Amino acid sequence: MGLADYQQDMETCCRCSACKFIPLENVRGLNNVNVCPSIARYNFHAYSGGGRLGIGVALLEKELDYSDKLLEVVYNCQMCGACDISCKYAMDMEVFEPISEIRISCVENGLTVPVFEKMMAGFRRNGRLVQPGRIQEKSWFQGFQVKDYTRQKVDVIFHAGCRISGDESLWKVAQANLALLQKVGIDIGIAGAEERCCGGRAYYLGYKTDFLKQAEHNMKQFARSGARTLVTGCAECYQAFKVLYDRFGFKGNLEVLHTTEFFARLVREGKLAPSKKINLKVTYHDPCYLGRIGEPWIHWKGKQIPGQIRLFDPPREFRRGSYGVYVPPRELLLSIPGLTLTEMDRTREYAWCCGAGGGVKEYNPQFAVWTARERLKEAETTGAEALVTACPGCEKSFHDALQGQKTALQIYDVAELIAKASL
Amino acid sequence: MTIKKEQYAAFEDIVGPENISADPVILYSYAWRSGLLAGATKFTPRFEAIVLPASTLEVQAIVRLCNKFKLQFKASSTGWGIFNDTSGPGVIRLDLRRMNRILEINEKNMYAVVEPYVIGAQLQAELMKRGLNCNMCGAGSNCSALPIAAHQGIGHLSQSGSYGERNQLALEWVTPDGEIVRLGSLGSSDEWFCGDGPGPSLRGIVRGNVVPLGGLGVFTRAAAKIYHWPGPARFPIEGVSPRYAPSHIPENFSIGFYSFSSMDSLDEAQRLIGESEIALELMGFNAAMASANIATSNEEDVKLFREFSQYVQGPCIMIIMAGNSARDFEYKTKVLAQIIDRTGGKAIPRLLDDPKVAGGCLWRWLRSCASIREVFRVSGCFGGEVGQTDSFRLMADYIFKTGQVKGDLIKRGIVYNDGFSPFTQSFEHGHYGHGELLIRYMPNPGTFRVLAQEFLVQANETAIRDHFGVPGHVFGDASHDMYGPHCSNYHLWLRRIKKAFDPNGASEASHYITNKE
Numbered sequence: 001m002g003l004a005d006y007q008q009d010m011e012t013c014c015r016c017s018a019c020k021f022i023p024l025e026n027v028r029g030l031n032n033v034n035v036c037p038s039i040a041r042y043n044f045h046a047y048s049g050g051g052r053l054g055i056g057v058a059l060l061e062k063e064l065d066y067s068d069k070l071l072e073v074v075y076n077c078q079m080c081g082a083c084d085i086s087c088k089y090a091m092d093m094e095v096f097e098p099i100s101e102i103r104i105s106c107v108e109n110g111l112t113v114p115v116f117e118k119m120m121a122g123f124r125r126n127g128r129l130v131q132p133g134r135i136q137e138k139s140w141f142q143g144f145q146v147k148d149y150t151r152q153k154v155d156v157i158f159h160a161g162c163r164i165s166g167d168e169s170l171w172k173v174a175q176a177n178l179a180l181l182q183k184v185g186i187d188i189g190i191a192g193a194e195e196r197c198c199g200g201r202a203y204y205l206g207y208k209t210d211f212l213k214q215a216e217h218n219m220k221q222f223a224r225s226g227a228r229t230l231v232t233g234c235a236e237c238y239q240a241f242k243v244l245y246d247r248f249g250f251k252g253n254l255e256v257l258h259t260t261e262f263f264a265r266l267v268r269e270g271k272l273a274p275s276k277k278i279n280l281k282v283t284y285h286d287p288c289y290l291g292r293i294g295e296p297w298i299h300w301k302g303k304q305i306p307g308q309i310r311l312f313d314p315p316r317e318f319r320r321g322s323y324g325v326y327v328p329p330r331e332l333l334l335s336i337p338g339l340t341l342t343e344m345d346r347t348r349e350y351a352w353c354c355g356a357g358g359g360v361k362e363y364n365p366q367f368a369v370w371t372a373r374e375r376l377k378e379a380e381t382t383g384a385e386a387l388v389t390a391c392p393g394c395e396k397s398f399h400d401a402l403q404g405q406k407t408a409l410q411i412y413d414v415a416e417l418i419a420k421a422s423l
Numbered sequence: 424m425t426i427k428k429e430q431y432a433a434f435e436d437i438v439g440p441e442n443i444s445a446d447p448v449i450l451y452s453y454a455w456r457s458g459l460l461a462g463a464t465k466f467t468p469r470f471e472a473i474v475l476p477a478s479t480l481e482v483q484a485i486v487r488l489c490n491k492f493k494l495q496f497k498a499s500s501t502g503w504g505i506f507n508d509t510s511g512p513g514v515i516r517l518d519l520r521r522m523n524r525i526l527e528i529n530e531k532n533m534y535a536v537v538e539p540y541v542i543g544a545q546l547q548a549e550l551m552k553r554g555l556n557c558n559m560c561g562a563g564s565n566c567s568a569l570p571i572a573a574h575q576g577i578g579h580l581s582q583s584g585s586y587g588e589r590n591q592l593a594l595e596w597v598t599p600d601g602e603i604v605r606l607g608s609l610g611s612s613d614e615w616f617c618g619d620g621p622g623p624s625l626r627g628i629v630r631g632n633v634v635p636l637g638g639l640g641v642f643t644r645a646a647a648k649i650y651h652w653p654g655p656a657r658f659p660i661e662g663v664s665p666r667y668a669p670s671h672i673p674e675n676f677s678i679g680f681y682s683f684s685s686m687d688s689l690d691e692a693q694r695l696i697g698e699s700e701i702a703l704e705l706m707g708f709n710a711a712m713a714s715a716n717i718a719t720s721n722e723e724d725v726k727l728f729r730e731f732s733q734y735v736q737g738p739c740i741m742i743i744m745a746g747n748s749a750r751d752f753e754y755k756t757k758v759l760a761q762i763i764d765r766t767g768g769k770a771i772p773r774l775l776d777d778p779k780v781a782g783g784c785l786w787r788w789l790r791s792c793a794s795i796r797e798v799f800r801v802s803g804c805f806g807g808e809v810g811q812t813d814s815f816r817l818m819a820d821y822i823f824k825t826g827q828v829k830g831d832l833i834k835r836g837i838v839y840n841d842g843f844s845p846f847t848q849s850f851e852h853g854h855y856g857h858g859e860l861l862i863r864y865m866p867n868p869g870t871f872r873v874l875a876q877e878f879l880v881q882a883n884e885t886a887i888r889d890h891f892g893v894p895g896h897v898f899g900d901a902s903h904d905m906y907g908p909h910c911s912n913y914h915l916w917l918r919r920i921k922k923a924f925d926p927n928g929a930s931e932a933s934h935y936i937t938n939k940e
Contacts, residue, residue, distance in 0.1 A: 011465070011866070012803030014458025016795050017501040017565055024564045024792035025660050025667045027544035029552065030525050043475050043520050044444055045502065046452035054455030055448060057465060069446045089665045090795035092721050093803070308839035308864050309801045315722050322663045349664050 003105045006098035007060055008304060010053040018090060019049030019083035022350040032345035032378055035082040037353050037371040046073050049083025049095045056098050059105070066111045074103055075113060076367060079204045079358030080288040085321035085349045092310050092318055096293070103206030115362050116205050123210060127196035127217065130166025140164060140171035141192050144178055149189030149225035156181070156188045157227045159241070161234030162197045163392045169399065170392045176419035177233045177259045183423060184271050189225060196221070198232075200240025200289075205359045215240075215250045222254060233259040233415055235287035235391035236357070238325075239294045247297040258290055260390050260414055264328035267335050274421030277338035282412070283384035284329055284341060285375065285398075286351035287391035292321030321349035329390045329414050336421045342382045344375075352378065354389070356397035365400075372401030376409060386410040388417060426471040426515075430492050434474055434515070437484045442475035442521070449473055453516060459504045461804040462864075462871030467508040470497075470516040477521040479595060479603060479643040486641065487601035489515055490929045497931040498641040500539040500567040506636040506898070510933035517641060525549060526644060527615065534592050536615050536646045541568045544790060548657075556652035558584035563794035569645045575634055575895060577812070577857050579788050581850045582697070582705040584650050586812070588630045589851070592618045592646035596629060599640045599925030607646075615646035628920055632811070632913070636898050638935025639924060653747045658786050665719040668783035675746035677756065678785045679775065680713065681768035682735040686823060689738045690816050692766040696742065697852040699762070701755040704743035704788055706848050707819075707858070710735050711841035713771075715797040716787055717780060724800070728841065734771045738823075738844060743785060798861060801839050806874045807862040808882045809895030810847075815856030819847040821891040822858030825882040829862055832878065837870045839863040857895070898934045 021027070022035045034040040039048035046055060055073070058064035077099065084096035106112070123129055140160060147154050158181060160174040181188045199214030222230065232238050235258065242256035266272035286292075298317050305311045326348045333341050346352045355361070355371025376398060379387040387409055389395055398411045426445055435443050444450075453473060454466040471494065476482045482498070489496040498517040499507035509516070523540035530553050535546060543557070543564035550556055560570050561578040569591070570576060576587020584590075593609035593616070606629070608614045610622020618626050629639065654676060659669045672678070683689040689707075696702050714727035744759065746752020763770070775781050787793040798805045808825060810818040822845040829843040839862075847858040862878070864870045879896070883905065886894050893906045893913075907914025914936065922938040932938075 013455065014461075014795070014799040014803045015455060015502055016458070016563070016799065017503065018795055020501075021542065021544070021565060023664050023667070024544045024790055025658075025786060027542075027548045027564070027790075028657060029548045030541070030545045033542070033545055043442070043518070044449050044452070044473060045518065046449045048452075050455075051452035054452045057455065058451040061465065063466060064447055064451050067446075067448065069448045073448055085664055090793065091800050091803070308837070309725070310721055310803075311725065318720065320665055320719075322666070326663070 001097070001101070003056060003098060003101040004060055006094055006101055007057065009094040010056045010098050012091065012093040012310065013050050013053045015050055017048070017050065019087045019095060021086060022346055023086055023089045026350060028345055032352075035086050035346070035350055035352070037080070037355060037374070038077045040374070041367060041370055042076060047076065049087060049099065052077070052099045052102065053095065056102050059102070066106060066109050071106060071111060071113055074106060075359055075363045077358050078288070078353045078355060078360050078371065080353035081293040081321070082288070082350060082353065085292050088318055088320040094318070100204060103204070104208045107206035107208070113363060116359060119362065120202065120205070120207055120210060123197060123202060127214065128165070129162040129197050129201060139193060140174045141178070141190055144182075146178065146182065147187070147189035148192060149227060150191050150194045150221060152189060153226040154187055154189030155227060155229065156186050157222060157225060157230040158188050158190050159198070159230055159232040159234070159237055160190065160195060161232060161237040161392065163234060163236070163396065165195065167392070167396060170396060173233055173392050173395065173413040173415055176413070176415040179423055180263060180272070180415065180419055181231070184266055189227065191221070198237040198240035200236050200244055201359070203240070203244055204357070211244070212248060215245055215248060219245065219250045219252070228253070229255040229257060231257050231259055231262050233390070233392065233413070235290035235294065236393055239289035243294065243297045258325055258328070258390065260290070260329040260332055261325055263418055264331045267332060272422060274336045274418055276421045278336050278417060278421055279338040280386055281340045281342060281384050282333060282386045282388045283344050283379050283382045284333060285344075285354065285379070285387055285389040285394060286324070286326060286348055287389055287394050288351065288353050288357060290390055291324035291326055291351060292349045294325055295319055295321060295323035324349060332414055332418055333388060336417060339417070342384055344378045344382055346378065354394035354397040355401070356393045361397065368397055369401045372397045373405070376401055376405070376407065380407060380409055384409070386412055388412045388414055390414045426494070430488075430494070431472060433488055434472065434485060437481050437488070438474050438476055442477070443472060445472040457503065457505045457508065458799050458804045460806045460871070460874070461866035462868055468511050470509055470514050471512065473516045473518055475518050475521050479597065482517060482597045482641050482643055483601055483603055485515070485517060486597050486599070486929065490600055490927045493927070495929055495931040497637050499637065500570070501542065501565060503562055503566050506934045509931050514931045522643065528553060528555070529615070530555065532616050533649050534615055534646045535649050536644060537568050538644055539567055539642065542566060543568045544792065547790060550649055551652055551654065552656045554652050555649045556580070556584065557647060557649045558586060558590055559791040560587070561791060561794060563791045565792075565795070569647050575812070577850070579704050579706055579791050581848065582702045582852060585648070585851050587634070588626065590648040591626065591630070592616060592648060594618065594629065594642060594646070595644040597641040597643055599930035600927060631917065632893055633895050633898055636934035638930055638932030639921065640930050653745045660786065668779040669786060670779075672778055672782045672785060675749060675752035676785065677744045678781050679742045679759065680708070680739065680771040681742070681763055682737055682739040682771060683766060683768055684737050686738055686819060688766045688768070689740060690819065692740065692762055692768055693815060693849050694854065695762045695766070696759070697849055697854070699758045700852045701744055701758050702742050702852070703745045704741070706741045706788070707846035708739050708741045709842060709844040709846055710739070711844075711861075712797050712846060713741070713774060715800065716784060716793040718796070721800060730773065731771065732842065734773060736769050739771075741788065743788060798863070801863040802865045804866040805861055805863045807860045808879065810858035811892045811894050812850070812855060812857050813892050814854050815847065815849045817891060818856045818858040821886060821889070821894075822847060822860055824889070825885050826860050828878055828881050829860060832862065832873065837864060837873055900937055900939065903936050
């Protein structure tokens with residue numbers, strides 16, 4: 001699929017502006033009604049889902065050339081997919097996919113951003129988005145006696161992800177996850193310093209070819225391990241393995257689970273019992289790539305039936321964010337004695353993004369911080385003492401946004417709290 | 424024409440560099456055509472620049488500069504319809520996105536004051552927390568809460584919540600030549616409670632027959648009358664998009680769907696329901712609208728439409744009732760039962776049996792959040808015609824008469840076959856009403872041409888020949904000039920108004936009337 005394949009979808013945009021707001025049934029007042037950080041921050045219609053589709057059509061119709069301003073608009077977007085979900089409350093059309101294709105077409109046309117080119121050069125050299133030296137010298141997995149799935153057979157692979165490997169402040173999340181997995185006796189393996197990036201971020205930056213190569217490499221390595229299940233605590237990696245790898249035919253029968261799904265299953269089965277009391281009032285932030293964008297890929301090949309209504313042969317089911325991972329993280333939090341969960345205005349499929357996705361953290365860090373602070377303000381209005389998430393990218397983004405802010409709000413990953421209550 | 428550097432700099436001085444752009448990437452996003460009456464071209468003419476004012480004073484400064492530079496301007500809020508577009512070069516777009524505050528909710532005197540970019544859903548949600556409600560424009564709660572400039576303000580709640588020109592109270596207006604005029608009570612005090620005084624009243628001028636559609640300056644703040652809401656502060660919505668639904672219908676609330684064997688029967692039912700003032704919402708509807716509202720995809724829509732069509736014996740209504748107490752609700756329920764019995768109405772059980780289905784409909788119609796499903800999902804585009812506001816029966820007759828023409832378009836295969844039953848609705852529990860005929864089609868120049876050159880021509884001929892008044896779809900010079908001679912030469916007066924307030928022709932008026940001789 002390329003941008004041209006989505007022309008009919010893009011031309012179905014009726015300019016209703018629904019992509020700018022949370023689904024209207026859930027509007028609870030004046031505040032917290034925006035769903036798209038990009039239009040909320042930059043205000044011009046071009047920064048909205050609908051505006052991006054208009055730009056996509058203009059590119060295809062040769063009305064518009066690739067330009068630096070185009071890149072500025074294209075990459076000031078977290079690729080959080082909220083516009084897609086708000087649109088598809090009502091419409092049968094793709095929004096997120098053509099926006100992603102615009103990025104791919106920029107890269108394919110040689111229009112790239114220096115910060116991403118540098119990242120991708122490292123990615124091509126090392127298979128990672130972090131420098132290997134930083135992993136080898138001192139790593140999150142030091143001190144763990146755990147199998148190496150690149151050399152040994154395992155039942156379950158635990159994938160930590162680049163964001164954690166490259167950031168010492170986040171190691172505690174991977175360490176909590178691995179400790180919990182070991183506690184329940186799972187035959188687990190990691191790749192340690194050999195772990196390669198999932199490739200998901202490369203794909204959503206527009207580097208599709210690099211992603212495809214990476215996915216092929218990774219799946220070969222996974223296959224050699226004999227593992228049937230891959231577990232990760234990173235929402236971006238989860239989405240890549242579960243959705244993108246499936247979409248492009250790499251995933252096969254590999255079961256991909258987020259740690260919250262895995263642990264919630266164990267709690268339900270009585271194999272994991274958080275028993276230590278944590279007196280904390282928390283609110284939960286749904287990571288975009290675990291929630292709305294993390295729902296399974298729907299394979300469909302067919303064509304639009306000629307006529308005056310958009311119907312397809314065979315019938316086409318659109319991904320609308322309905323089947324993201326929303327319940328397991330909440331189940332886990334509610335399983336902790338003493339902990340109370342309060343919800344923000346924007347949750348689940350219409351959650352506000354943490355600000356870090358889509359390369360924004362690297363391309364425009366101030367915008368990432370602005371977006372995260374909007375979420376922190378929303379969290380504070382719930383009266384929660386802590387904001388809990390299930391993605392190291394989100395956690396990092398929130399920590400960065402807290403710098404210089406007068407707030408007592410704490411930031412946790414679900415895994416940290418479960419580990420604290422269980423180990 | 425491209426905006427000159429010094430002109431750009433002057434606008435930039437007003438709003439700051441972050442809030443102005445003349446880059447083609449930005450301009451093309453605004454030039455993508457609306458889904459209303461789409462098909463002639465994919466892109467509308469580009470604006471020269473987009474500016475994002477944050478206050479009335481900034482709007483005024485921009486308008487004055489446009490007059491000085493001999494540029495035109497057009498303001499918009501959420502940008503839903505074609506009225507937001509320009510028909511040619513030399514126009515600056517004021518995107519009012521940054522003017523998004525609710526300035527006041529006066530519970531005692533029952534009005535709300537908003538800026539243009541407060542959407543209907545926001546205002547309604549704030550009001551419901553206070554036991555109040557507002558009318559909502561039929562285009563949906565994704566649109567401005569008070570679309571003074573671009574919509575008649577007719578909506579699903581108009582039976583109990585009236586409509587735009589009646590709800591509008593005091594108003595702040597930046598005239599086309601850059602004067603700030605405060606109308607109604609705001610003209611003599613800081614109060615927003617009245618649209619007509621003490622202070623100047625120009626309500627007729629700023630709204631006219633079909634509102635100026637962006638062609639008569641910029642409306643920067645406005646007050647609207649608000650209404651009593653006997654329901655919960657927040658609806659008990661459950662589930663995940665797109666299948667939201669409440670687990671139950673709130674106490675003392677009901678929703679009903681009824682079809683009638685003839686327009687005469689529906690007319691009688693509508694009149695009796697109005698006289699007894701039992702309806703919170705009373706909308707004419709048809710099987711196509713109901714199926715589109717409930718369905719979450721086109722595939723499901725087609726199936727439901729076939730199913731509902733079997734139950735419908737003729738024109739239909741949807742009624743939402745809300746009791747202020749159990750006794751009030753009981754009374755209303757009994758009255759409705761008698762009316763339906765007397766007029767031969769037939770309930771559509773499929774829509775009532777499942778509380779999730781009925782409850783889903785209830786909320787979607789109360790908030791007007793499925794209008795996009797109803798009009799745009801099929802193809803992303805719709806056209807048709809809008810009867811004007813006049814007596815309910817006159818509008819019903821007009822819209823049913825012209826509705827027959829749609830049958831021909833369906834036979835030719837150039838529009839979506841969703842039947843040719845239009846919908847009509849009454850306002851204010853009264854005999855006043857409005858009708859619309861929805862035509863959905865794949866946007867393309869051919870169908871657009873047929874709609875413009877055949878369908879609308881016939882609809883206009885019918886309106887003029889049979890004295891149905893000036894329909895709501897009449898805008899622009901050609902239409903006004905066609906209707907004017909048949910209606911007291913109103914077009915001459917409208918043009919004089921335009922000239923008086925816009926001597927330089929600065930307010931782009933392709934969807935209103937220009938000051939041409």
